[in-house]
Amino acid sequence: MSVESSNLVNVGRITAVYGVKGWVKVHSYTEPQENLFEYHPWFLKTKHGVKKIEIDDARPHGDAFVAHIVGVDDRDLALQYTAADIAIERDLLPELDDGEYYWSQLEGLVVFTQFDGKRQRLGTISKIMETGANDVLVVVADAESIDKRERLIPYVPEQFVLSVDLDAGEMLVDWDPEF
Incomplete structure (x- = not known):
């Protein structure tokens, strides 16, 4: 499936791996930050292109979050997803009032x-x-x-x-x- 990059908007970033069972550290750009997990699916913008993923578990961790990607169950595999922007389809964003902008x-x-x-x-x-x-x-x-x-x-x-x-x-x- 080809995804139009212009239809995607960045809402966070995977910054590092967390533990040995495939979890990753996630920084959210949404306000409030936990709203990031209301959007599905996520599209990761990696150096190899755009990859669609789903998250099956997440929790707060310090000033960010940790999350588990479906099908990623070890640290080495999770490492491939680090330093990737998290994007969602633009039409998933709520409508704003006049004079408000993303x-x-x-x-x-x-x-x-x-x-x-x-x-x-x-x-x-x-x-x-x-x-x-x-x-x-x-x-x-x-x-x-x-x-x-x-x-x-x-x-x-x-x-x-x-x-x-x-x-x-x-x-x-x-x-x-x-x-």
Whole structure:
């Protein structure tokens, strides 16, 4: 079965093996973190391609989780699944209210600033970082950016983030290009 990568969204990562009976350590990107286990099936994005798997048991472990993959019953086999992103089909994600976005929807958007009446291209969103106060957009320069700088812009709607246009692939911010 061929799986369209663009239909998949990352929701976690298998980071290491756990024990000798085929268990793996799992880091969840969902909020709350245990929601990761509500989604089935998982698709692992490995260096060898995309592989569909099912989880038959999981439990909290420290600040992450441990899980058992169906049919994986020894440490050596489990090792093949480490350092793999966990993805699910996008249509399994719940609908959001207007003005709410999944990180995966924002990553890759082109960012323009509307500062002092001038519209300038800052770059594209490469990732989003979670901080205590608010999320932070990591905007990296691209070929059409005003300069080659990376910028960290707080994701604060109506203060710094003026608009998001998913259809156009753009975000408009109020951000001093000198920062």
